[in-house]
Amino acid sequence: MRRSSLLLLVLAGCSSEQVLEHDLEPIALARAPVEPGGATSGGLLAQVSTVAGLEPLLVDSGFPLDSLARNGCASPVAPGWTYSGTLDVRDGVATGAPVRASFRNVGLFDLCPGPSGDATIQAAGVLGGPLLANFIVGLELPRDATSPASMTLWPSLPGSDDQLAEAGFAILHFDHRGSVSIAQGTGEASLTLPSTRVAVAACAAPRAFATTEAQETCARGEVALKASGQELMLAVGTGEGPLILSESAWQRVAAQLGVAAAAGTAGDLYTPFSTSATAARWVDLPRLALFQGTTDSTWLGACTELARARRIEWALANQASGVCFQPCDASGSSAVATRPYLELGGSLRVAVVSDSSDLIRSINADVPPWPEIDGIVGAGTLAGTSLRLDYLGTPTGRVIAVCEADSTRDRCWAAPSCAGASAKGQNCFGLTAAGDTTICP
Amino acid sequence: MLRSRRHFPLAALAVPLLCTRAVAGPLDDARVADSGFSGPTSGDLASIYWNPAGLGLLQGPQIMLGGAWQSTSVAVERASIDPTTGTSPGPTTFPSASGSSTLHPFRWPPGSSGFFAIGAGIGHRFGIALALYSPFSSALTMKPTADGELPTRYHLVDMRFDHTALATGLAIHASESIQLGVVPGFLFPSAHLVLDEDTALGRSGATLEDPGMAARYDLASSGLRAPWYFLSLGAHYRRGRFSLGLAYTSAPLGTGGLIALPMNDVQITPPGGAPADLCVTPTSGCPVGQLRYRLPSIYTLGATWTANEHWSATGIVRWLRYGAVDNITVLVSGPAASPVLGTTVPDHIVLYQGFRDSFDLRGRAAYEAKHYRLAGTLRLESSAVPASHVNAAAIDGWKLEPQVAGEFRVWRQVRLTAAYTFTYMFPVDTGASVFNPQAATACAAAGGDLTTPACQARMNGQARPSAAGTYHMWRQAVSVFTSFGF
Numbered sequence: 001m002r003r004s005s006l007l008l009l010v011l012a013g014c015s016s017e018q019v020l021e022h023d024l025e026p027i028a029l030a031r032a033p034v035e036p037g038g039a040t041s042g043g044l045l046a047q048v049s050t051v052a053g054l055e056p057l058l059v060d061s062g063f064p065l066d067s068l069a070r071n072g073c074a075s076p077v078a079p080g081w082t083y084s085g086t087l088d089v090r091d092g093v094a095t096g097a098p099v100r101a102s103f104r105n106v107g108l109f110d111l112c113p114g115p116s117g118d119a120t121i122q123a124a125g126v127l128g129g130p131l132l133a134n135f136i137v138g139l140e141l142p143r144d145a146t147s148p149a150s151m152t153l154w155p156s157l158p159g160s161d162d163q164l165a166e167a168g169f170a171i172l173h174f175d176h177r178g179s180v181s182i183a184q185g186t187g188e189a190s191l192t193l194p195s196t197r198v199a200v201a202a203c204a205a206p207r208a209f210a211t212t213e214a215q216e217t218c219a220r221g222e223v224a225l226k227a228s229g230q231e232l233m234l235a236v237g238t239g240e241g242p243l244i245l246s247e248s249a250w251q252r253v254a255a256q257l258g259v260a261a262a263a264g265t266a267g268d269l270y271t272p273f274s275t276s277a278t279a280a281r282w283v284d285l286p287r288l289a290l291f292q293g294t295t296d297s298t299w300l301g302a303c304t305e306l307a308r309a310r311r312i313e314w315a316l317a318n319q320a321s322g323v324c325f326q327p328c329d330a331s332g333s334s335a336v337a338t339r340p341y342l343e344l345g346g347s348l349r350v351a352v353v354s355d356s357s358d359l360i361r362s363i364n365a366d367v368p369p370w371p372e373i374d375g376i377v378g379a380g381t382l383a384g385t386s387l388r389l390d391y392l393g394t395p396t397g398r399v400i401a402v403c404e405a406d407s408t409r410d411r412c413w414a415a416p417s418c419a420g421a422s423a424k425g426q427n428c429f430g431l432t433a434a435g436d437t438t439i440c441p
Numbered sequence: 442m443l444r445s446r447r448h449f450p451l452a453a454l455a456v457p458l459l460c461t462r463a464v465a466g467p468l469d470d471a472r473v474a475d476s477g478f479s480g481p482t483s484g485d486l487a488s489i490y491w492n493p494a495g496l497g498l499l500q501g502p503q504i505m506l507g508g509a510w511q512s513t514s515v516a517v518e519r520a521s522i523d524p525t526t527g528t529s530p531g532p533t534t535f536p537s538a539s540g541s542s543t544l545h546p547f548r549w550p551p552g553s554s555g556f557f558a559i560g561a562g563i564g565h566r567f568g569i570a571l572a573l574y575s576p577f578s579s580a581l582t583m584k585p586t587a588d589g590e591l592p593t594r595y596h597l598v599d600m601r602f603d604h605t606a607l608a609t610g611l612a613i614h615a616s617e618s619i620q621l622g623v624v625p626g627f628l629f630p631s632a633h634l635v636l637d638e639d640t641a642l643g644r645s646g647a648t649l650e651d652p653g654m655a656a657r658y659d660l661a662s663s664g665l666r667a668p669w670y671f672l673s674l675g676a677h678y679r680r681g682r683f684s685l686g687l688a689y690t691s692a693p694l695g696t697g698g699l700i701a702l703p704m705n706d707v708q709i710t711p712p713g714g715a716p717a718d719l720c721v722t723p724t725s726g727c728p729v730g731q732l733r734y735r736l737p738s739i740y741t742l743g744a745t746w747t748a749n750e751h752w753s754a755t756g757i758v759r760w761l762r763y764g765a766v767d768n769i770t771v772l773v774s775g776p777a778a779s780p781v782l783g784t785t786v787p788d789h790i791v792l793y794q795g796f797r798d799s800f801d802l803r804g805r806a807a808y809e810a811k812h813y814r815l816a817g818t819l820r821l822e823s824s825a826v827p828a829s830h831v832n833a834a835a836i837d838g839w840k841l842e843p844q845v846a847g848e849f850r851v852w853r854q855v856r857l858t859a860a861y862t863f864t865y866m867f868p869v870d871t872g873a874s875v876f877n878p879q880a881a882t883a884c885a886a887a888g889g890d891l892t893t894p895a896c897q898a899r900m901n902g903q904a905r906p907s908a909a910g911t912y913h914m915w916r917q918a919v920s921v922f923t924s925f926g927f
Binding site (some may be wrong): 021022023024025027091094096097099100101102154155156157158159160163166167168169364386402404414 | 778
């Protein structure tokens with residue numbers, strides 16, 4: 001059965017071309033609850049037509065495959081394996097669910113994902129990473145749960161990193177991850193899924209910050225010592241609602257927060273990675289800063305980079321008072337470049353799940369030689385932002401982020417890279433450098 | 442745009458040969474390296490453009506320098522429209538609009554209508570060359586009418602497309618009568634595009650083509666960008682008095698002919714606004730854009746019959762592989778804090794072009810004496826743009842073009858060639874224009890349903906103000922080339 005399906009898939013690929021038809025207008029998306037009974041600002045939902053009628057279609061950047069259950073998910077017919085078919089993405093909100101994108105002759109898995117958000121939201125398929133990776137995916141994720149989200153599929157995005165940073169966008173580079181071989185059963189032929197997962201570094205639970213606070217001092221060599229928060233590596237999963245953390249990651253964060261590792265409320269997490277509810281413990285996180293997922297020779301880690309960016313921002317905000325940049329943030333007579341980041345605040349819902357859960361094991365199936373992924377940052381956590389997932393960027397992908405209009409800093413703060421805080425006229429953190437700020441002795 | 446097709450590897454290899462599409466309008470410059478004598482069977486430095494194999498006929502070191510001054514004029518008589526539907530006919534009439542352009546080599550970036558090449562034949566076995574030229578160029582500026590209106594504003598106000606090629610050529614003698622040649626090259630595009638977008642499109646009950654609702658998009662590239670790559674292959678056969686040349690020039694490689702050109706100088710004037718409206722603060726950045734379009738691949742076939750020591754006749758066919766359906770996509774992004782972009786004014790515009798393959802046929806008779814040559818050429822070119830698709834940004838029809846040329850030996854191996862060309866395009870009456878502004882309204886009413894014809898039209902860039910009318914075009918060109926032999 002599976003062998004013939006695989007053969008059909010291959011033949012389909014050779015004899016016909018994949019057609020990705022879409023326009024450049026936004027596609028309205030509904031949202032699943034972040035948690036059972038929670039705010040409907042969670043996983044993104046389009047609609048799809050199946051034999052059972054209109055059903056939800058999950059839009060999940062974190063899901064490693066594209067799927068559509070040909071017989072719907074209410075049917076008792078056993079799912080198949082793979083096939084070449086059509087995935088019509090329908091408006092997730094409008095009555096009549098107009099077709100807003102059509103992907104024809106694409107490879108699909110004939111399976112149902114797990115419920116999204118709560119047990120009642122059963123998607124018939126997933127528009128996952130492999131299809132999304134053909135585009136730059138623009139996502140508008142309103143904080144207001146009553147407003148629909150939207151997705152726009154772009155063929156490219158104008159502007160270099162510098163231009164976009166100047167325009168106010170935080171550019172978080174990432175390596176594509178997730179390539180893994182899968183098989184329907186032991187000893188059967190396997191398929192290799194492409195690397196489409198967006199993984200970014202994060203600093204969980206850093207201390208609060210305000211440019212009106214007292215200056216943080218930092219001597220040369222102390223840059224890492226002044227960091228606060230817990231380093232994490234997170235996948236961006238728009239089909240999920242909350243921030244999902246492995247138990248081991250949460251224990252590190254809890255230690256940072258000074259709360260008991262067992263804190264929280266027991267409950268269920270409904271995620272496309274598992275067809276049944278995943279046991280979870282629900283807790284709240286005060287803030288989370290997302291950084292690039294790539295590393296280089298000067299990368300210090302998310303929390304250290306966050307602390308550095310805040311110190312340099314503080315100096316710029318208080319430059320009229322004759323302050324100086326801290327020595328640990330200087331190279332020669334200039335402040336070093338800061339890394340772009342997106343800081344999310346408020347009460348962020350976190351689902352803590354077992355390290356051995358389907359979800360955590362799945363997102364780490366490609367671990368070697370990559371760093372372990374500690375969890376997924378879901379659409380509910382990202383509510384209040386506008387994102388563009390640039391899968392097409394070379395040599396690395398980019399998450400291009402900005403906060404929705406009227407965001408307050410404690411809820412959302414997008415900080416582009418600041419590469420010239422010492423230079424007169426340089427615009428960083430919404431501030432203009434006077435150019436006379438020196439390095440502290 | 443927006444159908445992207447992805448092939449398996451074998452199919453992908455075939456794409457450049459079989460599936461090349463074009464969106465950028467009839468960009469082909471028929472005057473490139475056209476001294477009035479050059480072609481796929483000639484053996485001079487212009488062969489690097491016409492047929493790389495011709496480089497194998499070079500004798501000794503040579504330099505060729507020249508260019509054309511081309512003046513193009515157009516006239517557009519737009520059909521009347523009904524302002525409530527935007528379709529023709531109706532009570533709103535338009536005065537006749539005119540436009541013009543001049544292409545010449547003396548500008549930056551270089552290459553437009555110019556040609557410079559240096560090369561050498563080596564031991565009757567090899568020919569090598571290096572050249573700078575612009576294989577694809579197009580320019581047109583529409584002039585305001587007496588009452589200050591721009592009847593073609595929603596399709597074109599001003600445009601200039603240049604593609605400077607820096608190419609190296611190599612040809613070898615495969616046998617006494619057969620030469621083979623190859624030209625890998627870099628292509629440096631630059632562009633400037635100005636047009637208006639009717640922000641009332643898609644709004645039920647709105648008056649269409651109201652200048653007060655027009656947003657002006659002015660996008661320009663800056664400097665030379667990272668190049669695209671192309672490849673030309675050619676073969677030349679000569680036996681007795683007969684010569685045959687065949688060449689293929691690819692569209693940009695690796696992208697299916699697609700050019701994605703950054704437009705770093707972008708000004709968008711919202712309806713009733715000023716350009717600065719989209720720059721939130723002077724230091725927070727202004728919009729940046731990108732222009733996405735495709736270039737054609739070209740097949741060239743030529744044959745020359747040398748009747749005697751004085752007279753020869755040449756026939757040339759060029760097959761320009763434009764696609765059947767295509768468009769230009771304008772994308773704009775930033776600044777993040779702008780409340781206008783993406784709401785009051787669109788952050789993208791799709792301009793339908795809808796080209797088809799075109800054929801360029803030339804017949805030439807040449808007379809050669811000891812110190813001079815004379816030639817007369819008649820060119821006939823089919824239209825790359827179906828009549829109903831014609832608009833100010835893509836004016837094309839059947840064209841007839843007589844040309845006279847003379848070449849004189851100034852001193853020893855120094856030759857001067859001059860040619861005059863007049864191009865007449867038979868007037869094109871579009872009939873019912875493919876551009877249908879009602880499609881925008883119908884698509885909006887359908888919730889953007891791509892299964893509806895209206896939304897297919899919007900997706901393809903046809904849901905725009907009508908371009909119905911009659912289009913005229915004529916062009917004069919004077920070209921001068923100098924060649925030096927050593």
